[in-house]
Amino acid sequence: MAIAKAMGEAVERYCSAIYDPHAFRLAAWRDLSVPAVHPDLLEAYRTDQFDWPEFLWHPFTIETPVHWTRGVSLLTGREILLPAAAVYVPYHFHGATRSAFVMQPISTGLACGASFDEAALSGLCEVLERDAFTITWQSRLSRTRLAPETLPPSAKDLIARFNAVGIDVKLMDMTTDTGVPSILCVGVCDAATSPAVAVAAATDASPERALVKALDELAHTRKYAKHLMRYTPEVPVQVEEGHPMVKDQREHLRFYCPQSAKAFARFAWASPETVPFDNLADLSAGDASEQLREVVHNTASAGMEPIVVDLTTPDIAPLGLHVVRVVVPGAHPLYMGHGSRALGVSRLYDVPPRLGYRGLAAGGMDNPYPHPFP
Known part of the structure; x- marks a missing residue:
């Protein structure tokens, strides 16, 4: 496959x-x-x-x-x-x-x-x-988390593989007004030698396919981020300047490799609300x-x-x-x-x-930190 x-x-x-x-x-x-x-x-x-x-x-x-x-x-x-x-x-x-x-x-x-x-x-x-x-990232929306105990076996197996090597997987329902199942997947790691934050996402007519695809993509993203962490310099945080060093895919991923970068992404999994996986439309x-x-x-x-x-x-x-x-x-x-x-x-x-969020004011500024999407 x-x-x-x-x-x-x-x-x-x-x-x-x-x-x-x-x-x-x-x-x-x-x-x-x-x-x-x-x-x-x-x-x-x-x-x-x-x-x-x-x-x-x-x-x-x-x-x-x-x-x-x-x-x-x-x-x-x-x-x-x-x-x-x-x-x-x-x-x-x-x-x-x-x-x-x-x-x-x-x-x-x-x-x-x-x-x-x-x-x-x-x-x-x-x-x-x-x-x-x-929309989720630029608006800094804390999307509802998927209840882990309600996930299908196909996803639980993949998550267990991440957990076994010290990676905590956060899963959020980021479905928009289209109603097509969309899942945000974040891998968080505490090891200084590993990317602190890696992100993947997927949308599919089938919620289970979207979930499994997002987890597959997370593995790819983390592997690439780890390579960048090993062979490229850290990207500086320059909020006032608008992060001029973040110009392409590599810098977007490298920006979230240091442990300090967790603070910029934590909103993504901060929602106290959870939803059963079966609530997603199929x-x-x-x-x-x-x-x-x-x-x-x-x-x-x-x-x-x-x-x-x-x-x-x-x-x-x-x-x-x-x-x-x-x-x-x-x-x-x-x-x-x-x-x-x-x-x-x-x-x-x-x-x-x-979707029930306050969102951004017209003409206002969005998330001041770069996205971590590959």
């Missing part, structure tokens, strides 16, 4: 990197004569962020020239254009294409599966997972197609329309694999680099109150 997952990951990254930038249409949204995602739904940044020192990104407006590629709504089946930078990874903004730097290209929503629907379901769940995590009845319909419906009920792009290349298709990119305009994005975090997405401010 591990080999199959690794191969799928490699194939999805391969397919997402195959594109001709000169084949895309370069245009501002206002000049398009066909349906296209409105820039307001993809603008991640607040107006004041564009004045931050060394801020890389440009405002995305109806007048901004970007490259567009074709996608299909998973809700209605209609064709709709979306920025190529939201689809392909790595996406290179360079002078020859004259496309504006409007968003951080990242792999969220990329997926490989044995069928188109299986891949689309996986990609959509990853978008919802990262939406849930970033949307996994039926095959991948039926589960995809359920998750798309829930996403639409939260006010978002998922869009899919088929990235399967001609050399991969004969293998029976399907690679897609799912983009959900309006969902809160994951970002790398504390100075590139998204403060302009309405869900960051709207979702916490819907």
Whole structure:
């Protein structure tokens, strides 16, 4: 299974990197004569962020020239254009294409599966997972913990393996207004030679699959963090300066390796409330197609329309694999680099109150510490 997952990951990254930038249409949204995602739904940044020192990104407006590629709504089946930078990874903004730097290209929503629907379901769940995590982290929400005694045997076995080597596993229900099961998993260790905090998360139509996946991801994250701890220097805490040394995935993980970093993450598992695992909704009845319909419906009920792009290349298709990119305009994005975090997405401010939390004030500052997501 591990080999199959690794191969799928490699194939999805391969397919997402195959594109001709000169084949895309370069245009501002206002000049398009066909349906296209409105820039307001993809603008991640607040107006004041564009004045931050060394801020890389440009405002995305109806007048901004970007490259567009074709996608299909998973809700209605209609064709709709979306920025190529939201689809392909790595996406290179360079002078020859004259496309504006409007968003951080990242792999969220990329997926490989044995069928188109299986891949689309996986990609959509990853978008919802990262939406849930970033809202939780930036708003410093103490999400309800999962009662350990109610967990399924598959999870208890994995947790016992972590416990056996001195790692305490914290599990929280971070499901948002979409109602799709989303689980936050934190591994905490007291050993000075081991990462103090490591984080993983997962969203799935099946709560048990989400839980097991989050625990699997935690093992990967901790292994990588331990490698970084051994071979890279400690990342300084620079709250007033905005943590300029936290620029990519490595620094985000390395920041939480020292024992002192526990203080910055403790809110994540601080809730006194617990919930039985069985309280999580189970949307996994039926095959991948039926589960995809359920998750798309829930996403639409939260006010978002998922869009899919088929990235399967001609050399991969004969293998029976399907690679897609799912983009959900309006969902809160994951970002790398504390100075590139998204403060302009309405869900960051709207979702916490819907879930019963106070949340952030519009225009206020978010969590002053970088996220630990890999």
